[in-house]
Amino acid sequence: MVKKDKKIVLANPRGFCAGVDRAISTVKLAVKEYGSPIYVLHEIVHNKHVVQELENMGVIFVNDLVDIPRKAICIFSAHGVSVETEMRAKTLGLRTIDGTCPLVWSVHNMVEKYYADGYDVMIIGHHNHPEVEGTAGRVLGNVHVVASEDEARGVEVQDPDRVAYVTQTTLSQNDIAGIRDVLLSRFPNIKGQKSNICYATLNRQEAMRKIGESCDILLVVGSKNSSNSNRLREVGERAGMRGYLIDDESDIEMKWLKGVSTICITAGASAPERLVQDVIKFLQTQGFNAFQEMEGKEEKLIFKPATLEKK
Numbered sequence: 001m002v003k004k005d006k007k008i009v010l011a012n013p014r015g016f017c018a019g020v021d022r023a024i025s026t027v028k029l030a031v032k033e034y035g036s037p038i039y040v041l042h043e044i045v046h047n048k049h050v051v052q053e054l055e056n057m058g059v060i061f062v063n064d065l066v067d068i069p070r071k072a073i074c075i076f077s078a079h080g081v082s083v084e085t086e087m088r089a090k091t092l093g094l095r096t097i098d099g100t101c102p103l104v105w106s107v108h109n110m111v112e113k114y115y116a117d118g119y120d121v122m123i124i125g126h127h128n129h130p131e132v133e134g135t136a137g138r139v140l141g142n143v144h145v146v147a148s149e150d151e152a153r154g155v156e157v158q159d160p161d162r163v164a165y166v167t168q169t170t171l172s173q174n175d176i177a178g179i180r181d182v183l184l185s186r187f188p189n190i191k192g193q194k195s196n197i198c199y200a201t202l203n204r205q206e207a208m209r210k211i212g213e214s215c216d217i218l219l220v221v222g223s224k225n226s227s228n229s230n231r232l233r234e235v236g237e238r239a240g241m242r243g244y245l246i247d248d249e250s251d252i253e254m255k256w257l258k259g260v261s262t263i264c265i266t267a268g269a270s271a272p273e274r275l276v277q278d279v280i281k282f283l284q285t286q287g288f289n290a291f292q293e294m295e296g297k298e299e300k301l302i303f304k305p306a307t308l309e310k311k
Helices: 018-034 048-056 083-091 102-116 130-136 149-154 173-186 199-214 227-238 273-285
Strands: 007-010 038-041 059-062 073-076 095-098 120-124 143-146 163-167 217-221 242-246 262-267 290-293
Touching: 007 273, 018 038, 018 048, 018 073, 018 102, 048 059, 073 083, 083 095, 102 120, 102 130, 102 163, 120 130, 120 173, 130 143, 149 173, 163 173, 173 227, 199 227, 199 262, 217 227, 217 273, 227 242, 227 262, 262 273
Parallel strands: 007 262, 007 290, 038 059, 038 073, 073 095, 120 143, 120 163, 217 242, 217 262
Antiparallel strands: none
16 A cells, blocks of 8 residues: 655745735845845834844844934834824934835724724724734824723723724734624724725635645744734634644644644745745655645735835
């Protein structure tokens, strides 16, 4: 009897989205045009390999604007920043480049419009996530971050008939559904789209649902602080796979592979494809030599890199 090769199923689409591509290209272009050091407020995207690659090019990541020398170039990350951060950068004499993902911008615009029209705005998302903090900071008040159904039940507003909501772009529909239902029951006239989850997040999650129980385990290439990567693992687990989030092949534990015949691999929207290929090469040394790449939605969206803001 011929022994059958163990199998790798590669999800599609996976890896970099247009917003991440834009943010990384923005940083690299700035280094090329202005030389190093270039400063970035927080991680440009949530992936430690990307951050390390850019650091090797002379990019310095900081957690506070005061750590950047006056007149130096400061790039805001793909997650977006508050109005206060923008104004503070100007006060400190920094030259700024806005690396915010255009899809996050669109959520900022919604919050600003709802607020200008006199609405209390709910942001369905995770406390302390940089995208949520930046979105909440686009206006001066009447904004509420709601991370759970309990918080949705307890949030207080000025006028129950003038309430709106937006969502973090890197969540799953499962994260949002219960919270949204509570808000709808409390505020029947609430305004808002079904969600603001970005196309790339939705496409990668849908690929997990299609693969479902056809694989024994799921390896999601992505850093631990990447929201969309964590959501991919959760969606895969709900679809019937045992999921693990890994930065690269060195995170794979041999006990995970015991008794496994089929492995699905995907990557979060901030994870480079080279990391996926390194995982595949490692698994091939462990006997996973059969290979299948799934069909998926083709993503054609491209954003131009950001440039230095004019005074």
